[in-house]
Amino acid sequence: MTPTRRALLIAPLMAPLTASLAWLGPWASQRAQAQNDGPHEPVRLAMVEGLSGAFANAGEAVFRNLLWATERVNQRGGVRLPGGPRLLELVRFDSKGQTEEALSLLKAALDQRIGFVLQGNSSATAAALIDALDKHNQREPQRRALFLNYSAVDPVLTNERCSFWHFRFDAHADMRLAALTDALRDERDVQRVYLFGQDYSFGQQVARTAREMLAAKRPDVVIVGDELHPLGRVKDFLPYASKIAASGAQVVLTGNWGNDLTLLVRALRDVGSNARLFTFYGNALGAPAAVGDAGVGRVLAVAEWHPNMGDAGSDAFYAAFRQRFPDPRDDYVHLRMQAMVEMLARAIERAATLDATAVALALEGARLDAGPLGMVHDATMRAGDHQLQQPLVLSVMDRAGAPGVKHDVEGSGFGFRTLRRIEPAAAAQPHRCRLIRPA
Incomplete structure (x- = not known):
């Protein structure tokens, strides 16, 4: 191990960094700046995420967003x-996409007295972290920590399994599904829908709730398929795509993310499926490039924001991100992650x-000061x-220009156009949470 490489490993239990040293330069500089900030220790944020394995691209996209968010706070002091002022320091922990590894890394972060834990890519992992952190905070009240969740969207995490120590900054699955099924309600020509998802808590929840919402909003729709596949383990989606094409589905509704979505849309393209895709995450991480021209007018996505909102503030915000990360492969900015750090x-x-x-207690009821975000x-x-209450935007894929x-996505030549904006009050869902507050 070279001295440079050794210097970048913050703790022995931290997983190996997967990116190049050139890419990690800004992060190393942030740490050096924090360490040299006089007598004041930095405020450390532990990012526990899969940075290697099947969903490494999703983990690295999170890292870029959180790095930029912390840099922006640090730039203003x-x-x-x-x-006295304290800088933020983002600390990477690679869970390899495994829940048991994430739990070990949570313990490592807490042992280092890091008070803020950030995670999102996997609701099953998030649920395990919430449970472990609840027990830790009860057992060691002098070393309590908070869990900030940027993308684990199983609704149960802010309902039956809610915790005083957990805050979610992404719209949960029922909020996103409501937006997608509202769009289906208005498209009377759609009669055949295929539900397709990942076989874990989130994918199972999406399938159940999609059935309920479609039954309420479009009882005439026929669900021609309802299928779950192993999370992050399928390399060839052609058999699934062939079944979807044979079903005559007009719409595939999916919560798939990462490579499980990219490989799915590529397979659907390869079998010549004409089905439209109603997605949670079809606007990033390789999906637009994978589907290509076949996705124009046919791939829908729902998010809290996208780069083509059309106003000057949005354009300036996106331009600043692209200036920081000019490589098209490093595109996609997640506004919710910026909001979370702010x-x-x-x-x-x-x-x-x-x-x-x-x-x-200060986060409860807090309203985002959006000034730093334009x-x-x-x-x-x-x-x-x-649960963060925020707008949602339904958008459809189209050619750049x-x-x-x-703006296109990841240099693909394809971007997304706004179909409708759902205001926070309309996007809100009732909750069943009963928070247990500390004495």
């Missing part, structure tokens, strides 16, 4: 606390301490369940 920084300042309980977002953290499609 960091987090203001009574003892809201955490403001909550720490309001609490005037790093104490987890005080910061959690006023492109509106979000409030609901106190009753710690078409009306409403100024």
